[in-house]
Structure formats: C-alpha cells, structure tokens
Amino acid sequence: MKKQIIIVGGGLSGLTLAYLLSKHSLDSIILEASPRLGGRIQTVSGAFETPLELGATWFSDMHQNMLHLIDDLGLHKFKQYSKGKSLFQTKSFEPPQQFNVPESESPSYRLADGTQKLITTLANQLDTKTIRLNTKATVITDLGSILEVETSKGQKLKADKVILCLPPQLVGSQIQFSPQLPNDISKILPTVQTWMAGAIKFVLEYENPFWRNNGQSGMLFSHCGIVTEMYDHTNFEENRFGFTGFLNSNAHSYSKDVRRDIVVKQLASLLGKETSNFSSYFDKVWIDEFIMSDNQIIQRPHQNNGHPLLQHSYMNNKLFFSGTEAALEFSGYMEGAILSAKQIIDRI
Numbered sequence: 001m002k003k004q005i006i007i008v009g010g011g012l013s014g015l016t017l018a019y020l021l022s023k024h025s026l027d028s029i030i031l032e033a034s035p036r037l038g039g040r041i042q043t044v045s046g047a048f049e050t051p052l053e054l055g056a057t058w059f060s061d062m063h064q065n066m067l068h069l070i071d072d073l074g075l076h077k078f079k080q081y082s083k084g085k086s087l088f089q090t091k092s093f094e095p096p097q098q099f100n101v102p103e104s105e106s107p108s109y110r111l112a113d114g115t116q117k118l119i120t121t122l123a124n125q126l127d128t129k130t131i132r133l134n135t136k137a138t139v140i141t142d143l144g145s146i147l148e149v150e151t152s153k154g155q156k157l158k159a160d161k162v163i164l165c166l167p168p169q170l171v172g173s174q175i176q177f178s179p180q181l182p183n184d185i186s187k188i189l190p191t192v193q194t195w196m197a198g199a200i201k202f203v204l205e206y207e208n209p210f211w212r213n214n215g216q217s218g219m220l221f222s223h224c225g226i227v228t229e230m231y232d233h234t235n236f237e238e239n240r241f242g243f244t245g246f247l248n249s250n251a252h253s254y255s256k257d258v259r260r261d262i263v264v265k266q267l268a269s270l271l272g273k274e275t276s277n278f279s280s281y282f283d284k285v286w287i288d289e290f291i292m293s294d295n296q297i298i299q300r301p302h303q304n305n306g307h308p309l310l311q312h313s314y315m316n317n318k319l320f321f322s323g324t325e326a327a328l329e330f331s332g333y334m335e336g337a338i339l340s341a342k343q344i345i346d347r348i
C-alpha cells in the first residue's frame with residue numbers, strides 16, 4: 001500500500017517537499033492554516049499589475065538549491081537594479097550622502113513575475129485535491145504504527161509520516177502532541193527564532209521610473225526615517241515600476257494610512273515630489289498567527305536555527321521537522337526552505 005504523508009504548512013518548504021515526493025511517485029496532503037499558499041512569500045499586484053513583494057524577494061549565486069529549483073520549473077531570474085546614485089541618510093537635519101554601488105560579482109536576483117510565481121508553479125504540479133487551505137493542524141497523536149492529525153476543521157487524518165514545514169516556534173505553541181514530545185525538543189521549540197517575524201515591508205508602485213530618469217538607483221538606507229532600506233522594484237520586462245523596502249519596527253504602532261503618509265513624506269524629501277504620485281501602496285507587518293507566537297523568548301537573529309534536535313525524528317520515526325528554520329545551512333532564507341525539504345527526502 002502507498003504511504004500516506006501529511007505535510008503541515010503550505011509555504012515554500014512544504015510545497016517543495018510535496019513536489020519532490022511526487023517526483024518519487026509518493027502522494028502527500030498539505031494542510032495550510034491560512035487562506036493562501038506561500039507563507040512568508042507573498043507577491044501582490046499593483047494597479048498596473050506590477051508584481052510587488054511583501055515577503056521574500058532576493059537570492060544569490062550562493063543559493064544553489066533555489067537556482068536549481070527555478071531552472072527545473074522553467075522560471076527566470078533577473079538582477080536587482082542598482083545603477084545610479086544611491087542614498088544614505090544618517091541624520092534627519094543633514095542632506096543624505098550619495099554613493100554608487102559597484103557592479104557586484106555576486107548580484108542579488110529576483111524572480112520574473114514575482115516570488116509568488118515559484119509558489120503557484122509548484123502548486124500547479126500538484127493535485128489540487130491534496131492541498132487543504134484554512135486547515136490548521138492542532139493535535140498529532142501517535143497511534144502506534146501510524147499518526148493521527150487533528151485539524152481545526154475537526155477532521156482526523158491518518159498518516160504514516162507527518163512532516164512539520166512551519167516555524168518550530170509555532171509547532172510549540174499551536175500543536176499538541178500525544179504523547180508529549182520529549183522534554184529537550186519541547187524546551188527548544190519556543191526558542192527557535194522565526195526569520196523575519198515582526199519585520200515590516202512596504203511597496204510602492206509608479207507609472208514612470210522618475211528616479212531612474214533622474215540618474216538615481218532607487219536604493220536608500222536611512223538611520224533616521226521610517227524607511228530604513230529601499231530598492232528599485234521594476235519588473236523583469238522593465239515596463240512596470242516601483243520600490244520595495246523595510247520600515248523601522250516602531251512603524252507597527254501607526255495605522256497603515258499614517259505609515260503610508262510618513263513613507264511618502266520621507267521619500268519626497270529625498271527623491272523629489274514625484275514620489276507623491278504613486279499608483280499603489282501596500283505594506284505588511286509580519287506578526288500574525290501564521291508566523292509568530294505570542295511567547296517571544298528570542299534574544300538573537302537565527303537563534304537555534306538548524307538545531308541538532310530539529311534533525312531528529314520523533315514518534316518512532318514517523319514525525320519530522322522541515323521548514324527553513326530546521327535547515328542546516330541558509331536557515332531563515334528561501335534556500336533553507338528548499339534545502340530542508342531535500343533533507344527530508346533523503347531521510348524518508
């Protein structure tokens with residue numbers, strides 16, 4: 001009989017795992033708590049349909065598993081634009097410093113059509129019936145030869161193997177195990193930092209790339225404004241334009257409208273009044289239940305990522321950890337999410 005495999009989490013790691021399993025003729029079911037696939041990858045569309053990234057955006061030549069997956073799926077990458085004058089704002093009462101970023105031997109890449117294309121392409125390789133949205137795994141019980149996964153919809157699903165493809169911190173706060181997981185791993189789970197939890201990303205869309213026409217790269221770093229980092233966000237075809245970047249963590253306390261107004265004011269003072277003629281603004285504070293638990297006992301970035309206890313199997317070799325925070329290398333990044341899925345294939 002074919003093995004039943006349940007994947008908890010429909011982010012990059014869960015979908016890559018389901019795709020790799022299907023290549024080995026193994027079926028799986030993906031349980032995804034939220035109403036959409038992609039997790040920390042979320043591309044939204046502007047008024048002119050510019051792909052705008054609220055989550056993961058960049059990768060590099062070091063990310064070999066990501067590059068292979070993109071090739072395998074027939075997707076295309078392109079270099080992050082950086083030509084022209086970039087700005088560094090150290091003090092609010094002094095003009096910004098200007099600098100040119102030299103051509104890098106190891107450029108940052110983006111995915112043509114947006115990072116979400118990776119998610120939709122992976123999902124398109126799978127049978128839609130195997131993907132269950134709005135379905136949170138809540139209880140996992142060891143029944144001896146198999147596991148039972150209880151969901152927020154009250155279903156009780158049986159599986160030979162369950163692979164947890166979500167931040168370990170959420171495993172600890174959202175899923176009950178019967179019998180309980182061993183003490184050592186239970187203690188570690190709340191201390192594994194979820195990469196980018198709490199980050200605030202914003203995107204702006206424009207009809208014209210006025211900054212490029214003014215000899216500017218659109219790249220900006222600031223120690224004093226609400227925008228701390230920003231980059232040109234023109235699409236692959238170079239016919240849709242915008243910016244993407246990060247806001248400082250205090251911005252969380254403002255409403256979205258206030259954040260937008262402060263962002264545009266800062267940019268207008270640096271790049272000119274054309275900044276106010278945007279066609280779309282979106283931002284996202286990454287603190288919801290699909291990324292973060294209430295209990296934050298984290299002191300440093302990447303804390304306990306790739307921890308040895310996340311490499312073990314549990315419940316008699318039926319329960320495994322995947323997801324980027326479990327990866328032994330590049331944990332936190334898309335590369336780690338793919339690598340962790342590949343590591344599971346080798347282990348099961």
Ligand SMILES: Cc1cc2nc3c(=O)[nH]c(=O)nc-3n(C[C@H](O)[C@H](O)[C@H](O)COP(=O)(O)OP(=O)(O)OC[C@H]3O[C@@H](n4cnc5c(N)ncnc54)[C@H](O)[C@@H]3O)c2cc1C
Pocket residue numbers: 008009010011012013014031032033034036037038039040041054055056057058059135136137138165166167170174175195196197199200201286289290291322323324325332333334335336337
């Ligand atoms: C703002 C931001 C910017 C980033 N920028 C970059 C970048 O430029 N480059 C880069 O490489 N990486 C970046 N990252 C990190 C990258 O997005 C992640 O490494 C990667 O997407 C993680 O994939 P994953 O599948 O391991 O986890 P996730 O994407 O977190 O997927 C986990 C999934 O599990 C679901 N889930 C949660 N609880 C349950 C439950 N109980 N039952 C079922 N499902 C559940 C969640 O809804 C989610 O869909 C960024 C992340 C953020 C937030």
